[in-house]
Amino acid sequence: MKNLNRVHLNALHAAEVIGRTGTLKAAAQELGVTPGAVSQHLIKLEKQLGHQLFERQAAGLRPTPFGAALLPELHEGFSQLEHALTMARGRGDGILTLSVAPNFAAKWLVPRLARFSRLHPGVSVRVEATSTLVDLDASDIDLAIRVGDGEYTDVRTEFLAPQEVFPVCAPSLAEALKVPADLKTAWILRDVNSVIPWQFWLDQFDMREEELPQGYAFTDGALCLEAAIAGQGVMLAWRFLAEDAIAAGQLVAPFEGCTATGLSYWLLSSKRRRPGLPVRAFSEWLKNEIAGSFAPPSASAG
Structure with a gap:
């Protein structure tokens, strides 16, 4: 990690935010500093790296080929730092955060959570009931359950059930x-x-x-x-x-x-994070629970 000593972390962070937001003004708002401060960070970083990261255009900043190659790596690195800080604050080792549609949570998952807790008493589950797509790399969501065709990009997918x-x-x-x-x-x-x-x-x-x-x-x-x-x-x-x-x-x-229907239930997780014990334990339990209860409905007329 000797290279980290040659550049300022704040400057790297500024470049990552500029890459996501596209303008100095938007990056400054996210970082809580002035656009001039962000510009100075960028100038110093480009000098230290010996490469121009962005081309200045009327509509904003456009990554150069060098910048386009570097920015995804910076985004992944800062996402990992964010996740590490989340864990350090006590939200990682024993807590699993799950994003799931409200109806799935209320009518199927919640009635079964006690079974998981009996098997893994050291893991606390926090359920976020939403169908909105989440960024599994940048957020504190560990797992998401979604219905779809399985064509999800840049995430780890596991089939659950049709x-x-x-x-x-x-x-x-x-x-x-x-x-x-x-x-x-x-x-x-x-x-x-x-x-x-x-x-x-x-x-x-x-x-x-x-x-x-x-x-x-x-x-x-x-x-x-x-x-x-x-x-x-x-x-x-x-x-x-x-x-x-x-x-x-x-x-x-x-x-x-x-x-x-042609759609299926999928368990989604970040490709960039190494699955911790809570994630592995819940994933295994969920798949076993679904396999054990997935029997075809029988007709009950008359």
């Missing part, structure tokens, strides 16, 4: 649902924000969603599920949302089988 959908309803409604065509006389619940519409499931039976009655509509899958549990209609659900309600006898799947 996403599959199937109708569910209260047991009292299932008596009238012998075949899919019976849905034409049922009260249909809709999650208007779902990326998987009823039509996706109906295609295999040559049915159109327009043939189904209009029931209550919700902007949240968990609310739609509660309406189904209350006997207010039939919902097109997915396994992690409805599994526990089915196991408890609150819901049934009136028709055999389920339909794969």
Whole structure:
């Protein structure tokens, strides 16, 4: 690390921020200094390195070929420093921070967390319930669970399970649902924000969603599920949302089988961080928990 003694760390940090923000003004705002101070850091750094990092343009600063090669390395280095400082403040060794969609967290993960804690009492889990994409390199998020096609860039991905959908309803409604065509006389619940519409499931039976009655509509899958549990209609659900309600006898799947959407659940983590014990322990537990509970829903009509 002798080379670090030849340059100022603040100057390297300034260059990294300029590379991300594109202007001296934006970099100064992030660093809490004046644009002139940032400019002086950059001038000194370029002199020490013997290379120009940026070309001055009217719209801002554009990396030179040398700068374009150096900046990703600086970003990775400062991300690692940030992670190290996070751990030093007591947020790393025994704490695992997980980013997961709210419905997955509430309806499947949270009811099972006690099992993980019994196996790993020294690990505390902090759940951030959000579907927003996160920067796994720069944030304190250790793991993220997302639904997608698996085409994620610059992150480590592990397959968890396919996403599959199937109708569910209260047991009292299932008596009238012998075949899919019976849905034409049922009260249909809709999650208007779902990326998987009823039509996706109906295609295999040559049915159109327009043939189904209009029931209550919700902007949240968990609310739609509660309406189904209350006997207010039939919902097109997915396994992690409805599994526990089915196991408890609150819901049934009136028709055999389920339909794969082509999407899957993925466990995401940073490629640039070495997985610590909490990450390895939770990843293994999660995959085992999913494998142990992933059985096809059986028809329960009549």
